[in-house]
Amino acid sequence: MRQKRYQHIWLLIFSLMIGLTGCGNSNTEKTTGSGEKEQQEITVATTSESGGLDPAGMIANTYLAYSLSALDELLVYDENGEIEYRGATSYETNEDGTVWTFHLREDAKWSDGSPVTAEDYRNTIERSLDPASGNGYANDLFFIENAEAIYNGDAEMDTLGVETPDDNTLIFHLSTPCVYFLDLLRLPVYTPSCHTYATAVGDGWDTNPETSVSNGPFCLKEYVSGQYFVLERNPYYWNQDAINLDEITYKFFDSQQAMQAAYETGEIDVAPGLLSTVMTEYEGQDDLLLTDAIATRYIYMNLSVEPLQDVRVRKALNLGLDRETLCKMIGEDTIPTYHLVASAMMNKATGESFTEEAEQPFEENIKEAQELLKEAGYPNGEGFPELTYNYPALEMDADTAQALQQQWKENLGITIRLNAQELQVNYSERRAGDFELCRMNWTADFSDPYTYLSMLLSNSTYNCSGIQDEYYDGLITQSDTETDVAARSELLHQAEQYAVGEQYYIIPLYNMKNVNLVNPEIEGIRQNPATGALEYRQAGWGKQ
Template identity: 70%
Template sequence: GIDSLGVETPDDKTLVFTLEKPCVYFLDLLRLPVYTPSCVKYAKKTDSGWDKDPSTSVSNGPFYLAEYVPEQYFVLKKNPKYWNAESVKLDQITYRFFDDQQSMANAYETKEVDVAPALQSSVMKLYEGKEDLVITDTIATRYIYPNLNVKPLDDVRVRKALNLAIDRKELCKAIGEDTEPAVNLVAKYMKDKSTGKYFVDEAAPPFEENLEEAKQLLTDAGYPGGKGFPTLTYNYPSLEMDSDTAQVIQEQLKKNLNISIKLNAQELQVNYTERRAGSFDLCRMNWTADFADPYTYLSMLLSNSTYNCSGIADEKYDALVAQSDQETDPVKRGKLMHEAEQLAVGGEFYIIPLFSMKSCNLIRPRITGITQNPATGALEYRHADIQ
């Protein structure tokens, strides 16, 4: 009940949380949608549509919902009751809905919109050298889960061989300029709050690609030159970038290790359901940070995580992450998190990291002050202004 929740409101403007144990990233967690306050008078049940109706969608943010037309657009207006209202320069923002990235890029071209975020990488060539093109960091990692309950993926030598045999530079060249090779689980562009540097740059990479070593590992595991290696199936969503990725990986593993991978493109929801059920050999994963702390990544591989659907059960890893979770000294905590990542990604090879992404955005040069959300890298319009 509410009494045992550990939350108090001593006055109208104060909220006090009492935690069971230390949690250094607690304030970062509060930006998750589940913590967004909603008005109990209207927000009685999910899917009732209260949030899309301007008369019941109560806001305490910099903007409030003024109009909502399903599948077309919605309008936000400046909230005069926002605590920091004087810093908000825009009077209103209209968000338009588009079926795909191309229609959005076209709408920018024809001046129907002033900002077009997260476009396809071809935009980089079209707008090269122009002020409109703004490249931002996406705080996300695309990787593959090898299922530990499927032979021979239960053998760490095989998992390591797959990791070492993939040429990520070639892969990124083939799938788009908005991708960059990654050998970490924690997203390449996630910052370490205590140092301001990228977290992954503060430790050695978990592993380095090495084709000769990969071939040797496969031989040691009993598959010299790929002989006798079973055909594994790779499940991935039938989205353009994932299909391109799958084909490159299939080609590389055939050429480099002489092993066959069967490709299985699935509808996004089917891919998700089968992954959750652990019904796959190899499965595509993508994780965009929920909050601005490496824990959002490391927690994925914990034995009891709902996202761990590949059979990882590593007591040593769990203990390192649990320890880091309660460590309040940022330097010691950073060390523990790096140790956990090195163990999972460079010691046991529980995942096959592939790449991180950049986001191509088009923004009219007269618009200033657009910032990025520190957790996901998404564009943030709170301080935007039009010159």
Template identity: 65%
Template sequence: MKRISSIVMIVMLGGTLLFGGCAEKGQEKTAGEQEITVAVNSETGGLDPAGMIALTYLSYSAALDELVAFDEKGELVYRAAESYEVNETSDIWTFHLRKDAVWSDGTPVTAADFINTMARALKPESGNGYANYLFPIRNGEAIYNGEADVESLGVTAPDAYTLVFELEKPCVYFLDLLRLPVYTPSCVKYADKVGSGWDKEPQTSVANGPFYLEEYVPEQYFVLKKNEKYWNADAVKLSRITYRFFHDQQSMANAYETGEVDVATALPGAVMELYEGKEDLVVTDTIATRYIYPNLEVKPLDDVRVRRALNLAVDRKELCEMVGKDTEPTVNFVAKYMKDKGADTYFTEGAEPPFEENVAEAKRLLAEAGYPDGEGFPVLTYNYPSLEMDSDTAQVLKEQWKKNLNIDIELKAQELQVNYTERRAGNFELCRMNWTADFADPYTYLSMLLSYSTYNCSGVRDADYDAIVEQSDGETDREARARLMHEAEQLAVGEEFYIIPLYTMKSCNLIRPAVKGVGQIPATGALDYRGAYRAE
């Protein structure tokens, strides 16, 4: 009933949704202008690539140029760098920066700007969840742990336009890492320290990419303006992108219907039915997994039998049927639609599923752990963001665990930013988690459960797991490396049950037919507005 009510609400509030004509509203609002307005989720995190970043930064990242990137065909694209070379042992990487690249205020972009971000991100007080992706660099981990000075970091600048990385050991996915925030530059002229506020002030938040920050109004919107000083400005058609914050998916869908926005992403699955057959509807595969973190430092979640029982007692097919058509069941940690490098298949297809659901076995395990038919099992609290999909998911999980294991779960809905902060602090028993790939390699998932990972929020400390993942880092044989990564996932998900995987998603997006050239970022599946324009 809840899903049907949502559909009715969209129709009532929009009024004209099923009768056409709405696609022209945003077009009329900005007729003749190369501007678009995008609806995004509530404000979370900052814009400093070295600081605590989350969803908001993902939108802002259109303003920055990485050293290199990969296009939708998997071909290397040079951005801030114009060339690079790597030594025979793949542990020294040298990048040559564009000499015609400047910040949006005209300041030259130099190697020091890249080092500035890395040095600041390696300070634990910065709170950057991506800091551990700097650990492949010589002394990166030691600096983060306070065991070495930042001056010993294996990144040097022989001159202003040359950047040299010396790695601890060969890293076969190093080029993929370069799209992460901690590898992007922050202007030394302004980016002094995390938390000083420079990143949300247009006067100091300069950018080296296609756009720069023109305005930021907390909890309402921010505006990116075309960077006329960008080295490739002629290829940028949009003059302005406005990102508006919304607290829920329903509001985003309504804003699209009323013409307030031109693009609305990650909408409820119900919208797929309403817009079926219409040009506005763009459904994309997301390289993401929605799952649950059980806190291993909380009893009885420290018992693998309990974690396994919780996993085996979830009926994921039923869950997805209840949550929406934009979800697909998964028992994997690595995203279902992540491609296997060098092959035309998906990575998860290269091995048997980590486990199979089995309610009878789940009951047996719970009894073996000391809770026959759920007797004496404590009431655990499940924290989740107060978004429709997550609320629906929480209700179904509560009902399934009660029916299948006779245990009660207390549901705790939180604002998205609160949920994010509490999870990072480890203040939870069960916590909803969603991970969209940051780069096109399974390591983006497997690294999160490493003992030293800055995203390891649930107390996983497994030396065997660490060793397998670390061995895969330097394995240059594709098939041998894939075997190691499958072995690591099996250990974490199919034996120790460190997470409770639920489903992967399709992204239901609405885009005005007049807005053309919107692409996808291959690593994440997210929409890319670099080449977007408004058709006349």
């Protein structure tokens, strides 16, 4: 086990939990014997390569790791719910919330020194609205006038409700009011991509350091597919005084065990999202950091596959599990859930957990599940087709798959075939609807239940199951324009109860805690308030 060198981890945890920046503007620089500043670098583990770095392309884990340090959104909400301006300096909206005008930061520059303009924001939006881009967040642009029609090929791009009257003004014209429009600005499709280089999805510009420019604190220095990518300080970043690190290296790992081993040998400085066994191994050690993951692990059922069109079958698959036992088998970092929305998602109006404000959508009942299968024509599981469950070949998912297979066999008499896949393959086949049962994990993109519930909309690009439900769509659409916060929360609760507890469109499994190992000498790591992910923008090495 790595030898402890510093004893201030509680300061680190404190700063993480309340969102402080730790080192801030304090002197955290290492110096050489001659008094010159020493290069500050950290190395972070991340899961195996998936997706690219283009905000208009296929978004997966690699982009999410990259974007936290390399891209500035127009604005975000901080841990106190206050607006933190980044790419913009101010905004205004009209009385009914259908026109939003953003004034861009005039000193914002790309990492090649060229100015960031309103056209760069429009560039990402336009490219995302091409279905060939494969961007799962395209439907989050559909609030903009004619965006959905453009995506569906029913309107031309020049009818899009995005106006750029000058380089520093960006205006959105919405077809209907959206009470959480500012929250959406965290999403990739609302971040800029330099129109000089980012002309197409999938042509390689995003992983080429010469063309992959960024507007955030760091920019791409090197990208070696399947191995690592390196970010270096953006010399033109407008907020240089808040940045301490010179380089961040992200290394790809195929397993959590490999991440842990790399941390223990000093190959990496931060290993996030490790196995629950690390909690016991590192109990009482300075390196161990536990954080809440605003994420839900669940299963998509393909509604075009027999017999998953039958709500009785979907309900039986849900009621026929014992999630408490499942979580005990998987690890102490999992918590059973019966919701789509993560338990760590807070209701901004009340400050309480959104899921705890409503009744549990359903309760497990193996006997009832057996009766439902019998009613559907499969007594004791007889005649039930052998469905295949696709899941990424990662430790936690493998353990989960085996436990599910065992429980459904013992409780319902049905056989599920397990199919472990590379992460990228699992992601691509799910997006294409090429599955019967498929593991899904969703981490919140912003601090609103819509980030979960929108995925089941009929027109959602993340609706991989083929759900087409006008009643559900109506509830969500009504919530979009509801300005009374209590009434809006009630609509969202109704939508989740209906989708998860009446139609059983998904099989929720568990929420999680993130088990992380962090070098105690590093200060200023923040926990992103919207997603729960660790953020390294203002990290740095402490004094020696």
